[in-house]
Amino acid sequence: MLSTNRIKFLRSLSAKKTRADEGLFTVEGVKPVAELLGSPIKIHSVYALNGWIMEYNTQLAASGAEVVTVTEKELERISQLSTPNQVFALAHQPQTILNINALGDKLVLALDDVSDPGNMGTIIRIAEWFGIDTIVCSPNSVELYNPKTVQATMGSLFRVHVFYTELKPFVEEYKAAYNNPVCAAVLGGDDLYASPIKAPCLLLMGSESHGLSAELINVSTYKITIPAAVGSKAESLNVGVSTAVIVSELRRRG
């Protein structure tokens, strides 16, 4: 049985500040928690129905996490989902450091104030699909551990490294270290298909509402655009969609 204090603690993790202060985040549902158990992320504790615990017994034991059997009623009280799904887990936010020296031979993605958790999650999922293991976000980007972001990553969150730092100094440091292209995705830039850019490079994607900031466009070495069809009145593409299209084109080039 869950104590009132424990329920209060678990519920308090729905707030970003508490998650940051505690260095923890929540993962819910059968599939996401299975992905978590198969990842290198350290698990703090797991709250689940008896049937789920029986099924994942071996993995749970190996994880070293505290395991608490809960009733459906208790799960409803701690869950942030409208329909709780058997298990609620608490995991430690990984303490990894952005090492600029490890980026030279990679395709690296930087996100400038992406604010929608669904978009952030989709981008992390896209990153993993295309073999990007490092994403650098501006400090005002939506939190990685927002429960909606966690859900939308479909587990990729546990395998892609995401960092938050001021992007302008980061880009300058990157440029000082490498001769790789720094590509800004903009409207009205050079045709993506005709541009000569190849990985390794740094790809800068802007926010849903304002695109990339002028200072980031200024420090970039290429400005690229996904060409719209002649006569198209669509104003833009979603940032997740744009990221996928550009990254796919870079991967196609090898």
Place this chain on the structure above:
Amino acid sequence: MLSTNRIKFLRSLSAKKTRADEGLFTVEGVKPVAELLGSPIKIHSVYALNGWIMEYNTQLAASGAEVVTVTEKELERISQLSTPNQVFALAHQPQTILNINALGDKLVLALDDVSDPGNMGTIIRIAEWFGIDTIVCSPNSVELYNPKTVQATMGSLFRVHVFYTELKPFVEEYKAAYNNPVCAAVLGGDDLYASPIKAPCLLLMGSESHGLSAELINVSTYKITIPAAVGSKAESLNVGVSTAVIVSELRRRG
């Protein structure tokens, strides 16, 4: 002032069945309704705050729509949004017919049971960006006029033709009429980048949960996959993201 009957009628349009019976759909918010006014879609009536009506006076007169000034309170009562945004419009569902004879020189998209309104809207927006003007959906796909779909299209809904029909007979008819490729997007198919497919062609995309049905894969002439990076554990890409990546690659080929 809005009569109780009118309010009841407008609210009844939140149900798919009523929209279908009446042949109407709702569009909300300053930007979407501005796009609607600039489109060929016939508008039934507009319910808006006085300031909005003053601003769009000329376009409203040209549209021939009934215009009703409402208070913020009234707008709240008829709106399906959590934060109503100045205007609520009712438009006629366009009565267009899928003409197989018009498709031979185009890139045509077919969606098999796409069920999420956000995904459907994103795909319509992607279609317009890349110059696709015809989308054919299986009858069980999410309704085009679902308010969440309408919002997510960002206006592209008013300029792209979307039809609902059984896909297997449609594909067979397409194949009888044209020698164009019929490409099924699947997991474990041929590498998209290495495949020889070019537009004009028919591209089949499957549902979020089940992918393409076996009978559609069977009638396709190419099975293509967006290659994942070696070692990627991501299971799939979102259907909107996949659509964008494949369509972009076809457009790149010209």
